[in-house]
Amino acid sequence: MTYKRILLKLSGEALMGEKQFGIDNNRIAEYAKEIKEVVNLGVQVAIVIGGGNIFRGIQAEEGGMERTQGDYMGMLATVINGMALQSALETIGVYTRLQTAIEMKEIAEPFIKRKAVRHLEKGRVVIFGAGTGNPYFTTDTAACLRAIEIEADIILKGTRVDGIYSADPEKDANATKFHTISFEEVYNKGLNIMDMTAFTLCNENKLPIIVFDMNTSGNLLKVVNQETNVGTLVEF
Numbered sequence: 322m323t324y325k326r327i328l329l330k331l332s333g334e335a336l337m338g339e340k341q342f343g344i345d346n347n348r349i350a351e352y353a354k355e356i357k358e359v360v361n362l363g364v365q366v367a368i369v370i371g372g373g374n375i376f377r378g379i380q381a382e383e384g385g386m387e388r389t390q391g392d393y394m395g396m397l398a399t400v401i402n403g404m405a406l407q408s409a410l411e412t413i414g415v416y417t418r419l420q421t422a423i424e425m426k427e428i429a430e431p432f433i434k435r436k437a438v439r440h441l442e443k444g445r446v447v448i449f450g451a452g453t454g455n456p457y458f459t460t461d462t463a464a465c466l467r468a469i470e471i472e473a474d475i476i477l478k479g480t481r482v483d484g485i486y487s488a489d490p491e492k493d494a495n496a497t498k499f500h501t502i503s504f505e506e507v508y509n510k511g512l513n514i515m516d517m518t519a520f521t522l523c524n525e526n527k528l529p530i531i532v533f534d535m536n537t538s539g540n541l542l543k544v545v546n547q548e549t550n551v552g553t554l555v556e557f
């Protein structure tokens with residue numbers, strides 16, 4: 322059985338692919354192809370994408386820039402990524418709509434929940450840009466918020482690792498992967514999946530999360546088909 326409506330969170334940094342900065346055309350084309358496979362199953366797909374490949378608010382603060390200024394610049398970066406993904410999807414015949422939390426009418430529709438849901442019902446991929454529209458919130462929080470608003474069944478967080486581990490698998494060879502884990506266990510073990518604002522939003526609104534490796538071809542489809550060997554499910 323597949324999910325009916327998903328919110329896919331993509332990392333901006335992952336869009337760099339082999340590059341040091343910006344957008345790798347091959348990587349974004351690959352993502353578009355994977356998303357199309359899921360759309361073809363009849364799954365309603367909404368997407369939130371980060372902006373870290375272009376600009377990170379936190380780094381700006383370290384350089385002496387005011388935090389809010391940096392955060393707004395980061396939000397604009399997510400719009401650039403959203404536009405790139407929109408083009409990549411439309412190139413291969415997937416219908417899309419881009420909605421932004423900060424109004425920029427010449428480029429995208431403003432975020433309107435009811436419109437977003439209508440687009441999804443019509444089989445269009447809806448990309449939400451500009452995060453929540455507010456500083457001090459991450460794109461993970463934006464993803465959770467939008468997922469709750471559009472009543473997605475689940476949030477799929479695409480990362481570089483194939484799930485949640487007992488320790489950082491890139492640093493600790495003994496780290497083991499969880500196939501499923503509860504929200505409570507994640508809190509108790511102090512595991513780092515998303516920032517706490519995002520994670521708590523999901524917990525309080527009973528929105529399950531799957532963390533999976535988006536950079537392995539076919540994984541998104543497997544996750545949507547609820548194949549349990551891919552990624553980690555955070556459930557209640």
Ligand code: GTP
Nearest residue numbers: 417418419425426427428429430431436439440443
């Ligand atoms: P339905 O009529 O409900 O099926 O949706 P629709 O999106 O096709 O209708 P609409 O007439 O709202 O939009 C037509 C096109 O205009 C779509 O490509 C939208 O993304 C785009 N569009 C709608 N509103 C805006 C806006 O405020 N700004 C921009 N830039 N584009 C918009």
